[in-house]
Amino acid sequence: MIGKQTWIIPDGFLQPNSKGDQISHEAVCVLNLTESSAVINLTFYFEDRDPMDLFFSECGPNRTHHIRLDKITDQEGNLVPRNIPYAIKVESNVPIIVQHSRLDTSQEALALFTTMAYAIES
Amino acid sequence: MIGKQTWIIPDGFLQPNSKGDQISHEAVCVLNLTESSAVINLTFYFEDRDPMDLFFSECGPNRTHHIRLDKITDQEGNLVPRNIPYAIKVESNVPIIVQHSRLDTSQEALALFTTMAYAIES
Amino acid sequence: MIGKQTWIIPDGFLQPNSKGDQISHEAVCVLNLTESSAVINLTFYFEDRDPMDLFFSECGPNRTHHIRLDKITDQEGNLVPRNIPYAIKVESNVPIIVQHSRLDTSQEALALFTTMAYAIES
Amino acid sequence: MIGKQTWIIPDGFLQPNSKGDQISHEAVCVLNLTESSAVINLTFYFEDRDPMDLFFSECGPNRTHHIRLDKITDQEGNLVPRNIPYAIKVESNVPIIVQHSRLDTSQEALALFTTMAYAIES
Numbered sequence: 001m002i003g004k005q006t007w008i009i010p011d012g013f014l015q016p017n018s019k020g021d022q023i024s025h026e027a028v029c030v031l032n033l034t035e036s037s038a039v040i041n042l043t044f045y046f047e048d049r050d051p052m053d054l055f056f057s058e059c060g061p062n063r064t065h066h067i068r069l070d071k072i073t074d075q076e077g078n079l080v081p082r083n084i085p086y087a088i089k090v091e092s093n094v095p096i097i098v099q100h101s102r103l104d105t106s107q108e109a110l111a112l113f114t115t116m117a118y119a120i121e122s
Numbered sequence: 123m124i125g126k127q128t129w130i131i132p133d134g135f136l137q138p139n140s141k142g143d144q145i146s147h148e149a150v151c152v153l154n155l156t157e158s159s160a161v162i163n164l165t166f167y168f169e170d171r172d173p174m175d176l177f178f179s180e181c182g183p184n185r186t187h188h189i190r191l192d193k194i195t196d197q198e199g200n201l202v203p204r205n206i207p208y209a210i211k212v213e214s215n216v217p218i219i220v221q222h223s224r225l226d227t228s229q230e231a232l233a234l235f236t237t238m239a240y241a242i243e244s
Numbered sequence: 245m246i247g248k249q250t251w252i253i254p255d256g257f258l259q260p261n262s263k264g265d266q267i268s269h270e271a272v273c274v275l276n277l278t279e280s281s282a283v284i285n286l287t288f289y290f291e292d293r294d295p296m297d298l299f300f301s302e303c304g305p306n307r308t309h310h311i312r313l314d315k316i317t318d319q320e321g322n323l324v325p326r327n328i329p330y331a332i333k334v335e336s337n338v339p340i341i342v343q344h345s346r347l348d349t350s351q352e353a354l355a356l357f358t359t360m361a362y363a364i365e366s
Numbered sequence: 367m368i369g370k371q372t373w374i375i376p377d378g379f380l381q382p383n384s385k386g387d388q389i390s391h392e393a394v395c396v397l398n399l400t401e402s403s404a405v406i407n408l409t410f411y412f413e414d415r416d417p418m419d420l421f422f423s424e425c426g427p428n429r430t431h432h433i434r435l436d437k438i439t440d441q442e443g444n445l446v447p448r449n450i451p452y453a454i455k456v457e458s459n460v461p462i463i464v465q466h467s468r469l470d471t472s473q474e475a476l477a478l479f480t481t482m483a484y485a486i487e488s
Contacts, residue, residue: 008275029132230475
């Protein structure tokens with residue numbers, strides 16, 4: 001099957017400031033090419049505190065999901081904290097493909113970056 | 123032979139707004155180092171609807187093709203929809219190498235991002 | 245274990261100019277998913293001089309560290325030089341995952357880029 | 367030895383316009399961790415014409431070289447053409463690691479992108 005079940009993104013950061021009509025955010029973009037729904041668990045790692053690991057999302061078969069990290073909440077209702085460096089582990093019950101992107105609108109003109117996440121061989 | 127026949131890009135998005143003389147767009151950039159023409163099939167996956175899979179392009183031997191996703195139409199004349207998250211599967215009859223880039227000119231200064239697509243081992 | 249002990253980043257550069265309230269910088273972003281602290285050695289390679297290899301950092305177990313390259317000093321107190329192209333080798337005593345990002349604020353609007361570093365198979 | 371001898375970059379483009387004091391350009395950034403000088407051959411592929419393959423560069427042992435694609439000339443004195451999509455093959459007589467970056471200053475604020483090149487297994 002196409003993809004991997006575990007992916008890593010070391011550089012996460014939710015820029016606290018936004019200008020214009022687009023809010024600064026990040027997205028974990030998932031594609032599920034299997035015939036089953038993907039149940040996705042996101043774990044966030046920090047520099048000086050324990051990980052937060054109760055974030056869950058889904059992606060249907062033959063669907064993509066661009067998971068907005070500024071909107072997702074964990075099972076206790078917590079948001080991902082802004083203005084703090086973090087890293088992300090993405091785990092799925094079926095193989096998926098994962099890309100990570102950031103939009104920063106803290107200055108007058110926006111900035112973007114993206115990279116494929118790092119796939120862990122199972 | 124150099125390259126792979128299937129490549130995946132989870133983060134696709136055609137920014138609907140543009141300022142200045144450059145239009146916001148994405149490109150799937152292909153290099154064909156074989157001796158045959160590459161026939162390329164693009165499938166677009168969405169969050170809440172079925173995939174669109176009738177997009178075709180070509181790339182000659184020892185040629186590159188930067189396929190503009192804001193211009194390509196499928197066999198029924200449909201454009202890739204703007205302002206909706208999508209993911210892309212790129213399939214070719216011969217091995218190719220694939221990179222994906224976005225130009226966003228929705229604010230006064232443009233933004234760019236790029237990544238190598240994710241290669242599927244055949 | 246998840247990750248690799250050696251990672252390479254060919255395109256390093258500390259932009260000398262900054263505008264606004266964010267300083268131009270780069271970061272080597274590390275995630276340590278092992279149960280031990282990672283001791284990290286950074287070596288900087290240049291175009292016309294010998295490498296600088298006395299930069300050390302740490303990352304705790306289940307922690308991330310976004311190592312700011314404009315702030316780190318080597319064991320003799322030297323900073324990474326600004327305005328000179330360099331490349332980076334990242335070595336760790338335990339497997340880690342490494343991503344590299346740049347923030348450039350030399351013009352009115354910032355620019356960002358990122359990529360996963362190149363993992364060396366051990 | 368660390369690295370590969372052949373690397374591919376499908377998305378090349380020299381933006382013809384520049385504003386401010388930084389000129390729009392691309393760089394092929396090389397790191398040579400061997401004990402020998404690397405002799406590097408760059409081939410540029412186009413959409414509608416034959417490749418240009420007479421571009422050569424060097425990178426010393428334990429040195430990096432950020433090869434400016436707006437400055438390099440081939441053995442007949444030709445520059446890489448601006449304002450035309452191209453792709454790049456980078457070949458070296460010893461293993462190297464290759465990253466590709468673009469600076470675009472066509473609007474008031476610059477934009478950057480980067481990616482590791484695609485390594486060909488030998």
